[in-house]
Amino acid sequence: MKFYFILAWRNIWRNKRRTLITTASVFFGVLLSAFMSSMQEGSYDQYIRAIVNSYSGHIQIHRKGYWNDKIINNSFLNDGNIDSLLHRFPEVTIYSPRFETFCLASSEDVTKGVMILGIEPLAEDKITNISVKLYQGEYLKKGDNGVILGSRLAQFMKIGPGDTLVLIGQGYHGSGAAGKYPVRGIIKHPSPELDRTLVCMELQHCQELFSAPDLLTSMVIMVNDNEKTLPIKMALTESLGDDLEVIDWMQMNQLLLKQIDSDRAQGVITKGILYMIIAFGILGTVIMMVAERTKEFGVILAVGMKKRKLITIIILETIFMGMTGVITGVAASIPLLYYFLYNPIPFTGQAAEMMLQMGFEPAMYFSMAPSVFYEQALTIFIFTLVIGIYPIFNIRKLQIMKALRS
Amino acid sequence: MNIIEIKGISKTYDKDTMPVQALNGIDLVFQDGEFASIVGPSGSGKTTLLNIIGGLDDPTEGNVLIDGINITSLSGHSKTAFRLKNIGFVFQSFNLIPVLTVRENIEFIMQLQGASKQGRLSRTDELIEAVGLVDKKNCRPNKLSGGQQQRVAVARALASKPKFILADEPTANLDSKSAENLLDIMEKLNKEENITFIFSTHDARVMKKARRIITIEDGKVIDDVIKDKIMPES
């Protein structure tokens, strides 16, 4: 077999210029596609990071049924068992208890439905970085009885730090809930929806307001590596029993994942067209390679080589040409993408503004996920195998006599 | 001993469209150890005849028996295997694989036969020596003269220890000195190693070296002369 490899390898270099052009086309195709894929995957990672870090976390624990019916009657008792369980997982970096519900908020002359988020200020800040989003006033302190509002909500209600907000709603199991809270700060939340409706307050005050002491609607958990999400989720599901549900960020952000998938599909089409062009280039080379060697094939077959072996050699030649391009292309894209991985391309001006508002770093991020590379290699490999059909047919129907006389 | 028996061979090309009768009722017998040439003007049917003897082409009528085996009736795969084992070929041009060195071109045939590495190496050395190309053994064909290339082709044809060698106008592209040199080597191999050669030519000087001259014209044998008494009568 080694002999056939040597023969195939030397054969492709018989016409150096043509082979160089062909492998160069593969090289640039791989480089371009890897660059594109890396950029796509990098931005998806960024979206996911942004959404995980701004709201959902990696994993959430709820009472069974809460995710489909988000009412406070579907809350659960935070009796310390969950804390001690989470402490057993070194992969769990932070967890933050939340009490989330809806009620009416009134200022002097406006009333509006709002979302109430009861949090432990320190833990929550480590996950969603609320304090960084603050643009007026200050962040909640431990035991604080004030509230923080989204900027659009504050604007709508015409209040700012120092003013008072009245909250009226329904508490646990139908009890009444009403209270007066001083406004401590205003945040610019990246999600426009939340920016219009969010009111944050200290967890204990929130539980008191809604007559739900020690009850939580969700426990938000961050792990040290996204890859750990599923195993930790499984482990938690197993330990927590039937009353509680454990949901990961993929289940919580299905819409985003769908958008990512459709965007990916679009990328596949673009890359597909690029690869088609390259594949036709390789096919052209293979057709020429076969055509100009008809006589030589005749001699080789006459002296006793089986057609099957000759076909193997030609297919090896095709694969070698493709793979030379792939290997050099991947080799060149690794340092390039490595550079961009650590030096994302910054956005400026309006685009940057928009990204910031949506909660993203204003930069084009890159990914070095293995798929960025092996997808290119696999695609070219498959294309070369398909192209290999041509010499199979050509050599199978080759008549030694005719070939010798050509 | 008869190694080749040709019985009533005719060949018509393009039977259905524009029939060309290339061979017309050929009967011939070749014995082990012959050094025979087939001569005749261009278009007389020499290539066609050699191709049919070598199993590269099928006759329209008649049979070719090699060592008593009727090769015309073999299927494609067994014919290839038979050819590899029994028949050596030398063609007029484009004989060698351009990307392989002299050594590799010769070794390659034995590789196809699945010979052991040890056996291949010693046989290759022996053959390179026999055709006088020891100093060129690691050169690729494009570094050799036409005559040297044909000597490699002869060595390659011998590599698989075939029963006989068919050479279709091996000297057609060579100058007369190279042609004579090639014939000398073939003759030496014939005498010293008792290898049967059948070659076609229309070169008078090459013809003279042969011990049997078969003349064909318009697809028929018109003359068959055995020049000396070394060969037994057929």
Ligand SMILES: Nc1ncnc2c1ncn2[C@@H]1O[C@H](COP(=O)(O)OP(=O)(O)O)[C@@H](O)[C@H]1O
């Ligand atoms: N593949 C073919 N198709 C049609 N005619 C052919 C073919 N090969 C040879 N011929 C014809 O058969 C005759 C004999 O040709 P060939 O055997 O090549 O003669 P030679 O080798 O003596 O020159 C010629 O008339 C030639 O034109």
Ligand SMILES: [Mg+2]
């Ligand atoms: Mg001829």
